[in-house]
Amino acid sequence: MSSGHRYEAVGDGNIGVEAEVISPVRDTSSVNDESIGYETSIPIHPKILAPLSYMVPLVAGLIVILLERRNTYVRLHAWQAVIFSLVVGVFSMLLFWVPFVPTLIHIASFFVTGVCMYRAWRDAETLTFFKLGVVGDFAERQV
Numbered sequence: 001m002s003s004g005h006r007y008e009a010v011g012d013g014n015i016g017v018e019a020e021v022i023s024p025v026r027d028t029s030s031v032n033d034e035s036i037g038y039e040t041s042i043p044i045h046p047k048i049l050a051p052l053s054y055m056v057p058l059v060a061g062l063i064v065i066l067l068e069r070r071n072t073y074v075r076l077h078a079w080q081a082v083i084f085s086l087v088v089g090v091f092s093m094l095l096f097w098v099p100f101v102p103t104l105i106h107i108a109s110f111f112v113t114g115v116c117m118y119r120a121w122r123d124a125e126t127l128t129f130f131k132l133g134v135v136g137d138f139a140e141r142q143v
Helices: 046-055 057-067 071-094 101-122 133-142
Strands: 008-009 018-021
Touching: 046 057, 046 071, 046 101, 057 071, 071 101, 071 133
Parallel strands: none
Antiparallel strands: 008 018
């Protein structure tokens, strides 16, 4: 293609946005199927970078959002990680006076974050974005 990149729906189209998939190799005769769509501004493969956004959700997610400009898949997961951590923090602060509720919220968020990390790693091959309901919808609008 003349522009050097192409546009594809992310994953199986379940998120409703178009994502730019940038091929890191300009010469199509030497294109490796594994490299298409995986170029990032940060020199880390999206299969590692997307789950890394959830590792320390607010901090790592914000760093990825600020540094990553090319890969929509990674940015979607970074936004979802940041928004999810803010929601967990707000609910935990609002319900701090109820015994054990903040603890249960944080335990549940730990498991949800683990699922999100696993899905971000697993779905990086197909660029399918795993959404957390309303949080995922809001993250889509931020990208």
